[in-house]
Amino acid sequence: MATNALRSLWAEPRPANPPDRRLRDRALVAVLICWSVLEAVLREDMAPLPLLVIAALAVVAPLPWRRTHPLVAAAVAFGTVTVVDIVRVLTGTQGTLPSSVSATLVIAYALFRWGSGREAASGLGVLLLWLAVTYVAEPGSVAEKVAGYAFFLFVAALGAAIRYRTRIRIRDIDQAKARERELLARELHDTVAHHVSGIAIQAQAGRAIAASHPERAIEALAVIEDAATRTLTELRAIVGVLRSTQDTEFAPQPGVAEVEQLATDGRTRPRVEVTLFGELDDLSPAVGAAIYRLAQESITNARRHARHATRVTVAVTGDADRVRLTIDDDGSAAGGRAPAGYGLVGMRERASLLGGTFHAGPAAERGWRVEAVLPRTGTPR
Numbered sequence: 001m002a003t004n005a006l007r008s009l010w011a012e013p014r015p016a017n018p019p020d021r022r023l024r025d026r027a028l029v030a031v032l033i034c035w036s037v038l039e040a041v042l043r044e045d046m047a048p049l050p051l052l053v054i055a056a057l058a059v060v061a062p063l064p065w066r067r068t069h070p071l072v073a074a075a076v077a078f079g080t081v082t083v084v085d086i087v088r089v090l091t092g093t094q095g096t097l098p099s100s101v102s103a104t105l106v107i108a109y110a111l112f113r114w115g116s117g118r119e120a121a122s123g124l125g126v127l128l129l130w131l132a133v134t135y136v137a138e139p140g141s142v143a144e145k146v147a148g149y150a151f152f153l154f155v156a157a158l159g160a161a162i163r164y165r166t167r168i169r170i171r172d173i174d175q176a177k178a179r180e181r182e183l184l185a186r187e188l189h190d191t192v193a194h195h196v197s198g199i200a201i202q203a204q205a206g207r208a209i210a211a212s213h214p215e216r217a218i219e220a221l222a223v224i225e226d227a228a229t230r231t232l233t234e235l236r237a238i239v240g241v242l243r244s245t246q247d248t249e250f251a252p253q254p255g256v257a258e259v260e261q262l263a264t265d266g267r268t269r270p271r272v273e274v275t276l277f278g279e280l281d282d283l284s285p286a287v288g289a290a291i292y293r294l295a296q297e298s299i300t301n302a303r304r305h306a307r308h309a310t311r312v313t314v315a316v317t318g319d320a321d322r323v324r325l326t327i328d329d330d331g332s333a334a335g336g337r338a339p340a341g342y343g344l345v346g347m348r349e350r351a352s353l354l355g356g357t358f359h360a361g362p363a364a365e366r367g368w369r370v371e372a373v374l375p376r377t378g379t380p381r
Contacts, residue, residue, distance in 0.1 A: 012117030018067035025064040036098040047095035070115035074123035082130040085137040112159030180346035255288030270309040278318040298327040306331025327370040
């Protein structure tokens with residue numbers, strides 16, 4: 001079991017998409033270089049100038065590439081400083097290296113945060129070798145040596161912990177998106193099944209009356225044509241949306257009309273007020289269901305997280321091309337609602353799948369605002 005765990009760690013790939021923070025990195029490099037120059041000028045207990053320059057450059061120069069090339073940065077920094085310490089030991093050179101060498105902590109963190117398993121293991125070997133050599137070049141007490149090893153190992157463990165925490169969060173976000181895709185696909189499936197059932201019934205009726213009442217059979221064909229057009233629209237919306245094998249309930253899906261049922265009286269806090277404006281007829285069933293689900297989820301979030309909220313207002317406005325949903329609450333700004341919550345991730349995914357936009361965040365004056373804009377046809381991107 002331990003062998004399998006080690007193999008898994010060894011085969012660990014690099015985390016994807018490291019952040020590009022060139023401006024911060026350049027500022028850090030500039031500060032460390034200036035600090036090293038000041039130390040070389042003002043302090044008298046420093047090592048010879050050539051060794052100072054080599055050590056400072058070896059540690060500072062790789063910093064901008066520590067995320068994209070963590071092993072190379074660690075090898076250059078720790079390897080060069082190790083060579084400098086070996087020279088100090090062999091020549092008996094006295095004096096300390098510049099404080100910028102402490103930037104090796106940043107490189108050690110990046111190695112375990114952004115490096116693959118093989119890179120982290122290889123870099124750890126170079127790091128431990130450097131620690132062993134540097135304590136020979138600059139002897140210290142046993143407590144100081146133990147503290148030095150513990151400090152670097154703590155930084156490495158911190159990088160690994162943040163790496164795995166980020167991975168778990170990404171996995172949870174992906175699961176939230178997958179659940180929303182599944183729910184949307186189920187609702188679309190129910191709508192299509194309803195339309196197809198109606199087509200079948202109208203076709204049967206048309207065949208039964210075709211001989212005796214041809215004009216009524218033509219009317220049935222018109223109904224079939226309209227239902228088939230709607231069905232094709234919904235089928236296009238299903239494309240690309242994953243669906244699980246769970247059983248489906250062929251019940252009518254809630255729509256814009258059902259949003260009014262979310263309103264509450266003054267006895268329930270916060271009070272929910274719902275208003276509908278504009279053209280809200282003949283919406284795609286998927287869009288109507290999405291408006292209802294987004295409003296329902298937003299009201300639930302307000303009840304759970306909006307501190308001191310007394311009112312939630314829900315407004316649905318439709319025009320010729322799109323439908324806009326806005327939910328505002330008057331809760332305290334200190335409610336601690338995080339924009340990256342998984343519920344909001346699912347809501348954003350649903351809006352995106354239907355070709356719309358979604359935004360959630362603090363309102364201009366007080367409380368929290370959720371806003372979604374969806375095309376009337378629910379055309380997916």
